Amino acid sequence: xxxxxKLEELGLFILGIYLFGLLSFEWWWFLILILxxxxxxxxxxxxxxNGAFFYNVFHHRGIAVLLYILGSYxxxxxxxxxxxxxxxxAAMDRFFGYGxxxxxxxxxxxxxEIGK
Numbered sequence: 001x002x003x004x005x006k007l008e009e010l011g012l013f014i015l016g017i018y019l020f021g022l023l024s025f026e027w028w029w030f031l032i033l034i035l036x037x038x039x040x041x042x043x044x045x046x047x048x049x050n051g052a053f054f055y056n057v058f059h060h061r062g063i064a065v066l067l068y069i070l071g072s073y074x075x076x077x078x079x080x081x082x083x084x085x086x087x088x089x090a091a092m093d094r095f096f097g098y099g100x101x102x103x104x105x106x107x108x109x110x111x112x113e114i115g116k
Contacts, residue, residue, distance in 0.1 A: 005094075006095055009095035010095055016084055016085075017088065020085075021078055023084070024042070025077075031084045040057065041106075043055060044077040051106065052103045055101045058092070061087055066083070068083025069083070070083075071091035100110075
């Protein structure tokens with residue numbers, strides 16, 4: 001089952017790359033911005049509850065898809081870019097086993113405990 005989930009996440013990551021390719025941004029933007037959502041980990045400076053909240057907002061695929069759709073509808077390419085980056089980053093994280101966080105600590109995710 002773990003292999004199937006990883007293949008699914010890899011497919012979603014590739015979809016994100018494809019969607020980025022439809023935008024008019026240079027490819028180096030993707031390489032630079034793909035790790036930007038991890039800045040949300042700074043929320044852990046203010047405790048586990050705040051850290052989990054900020055991390056989960058920036059790693060939630062539903063939010064990413066909504067931003068992309070809104071950007072497409074209103075023809076705001078920057079909003080589409082943000083959606084694609086959030087979507088692709090979330091897929092990449094889940095491929096490597098990092099899921100949405102629980103409030104009890106960074107290593108507790110919806111995919112299981114990190115480092116176990």
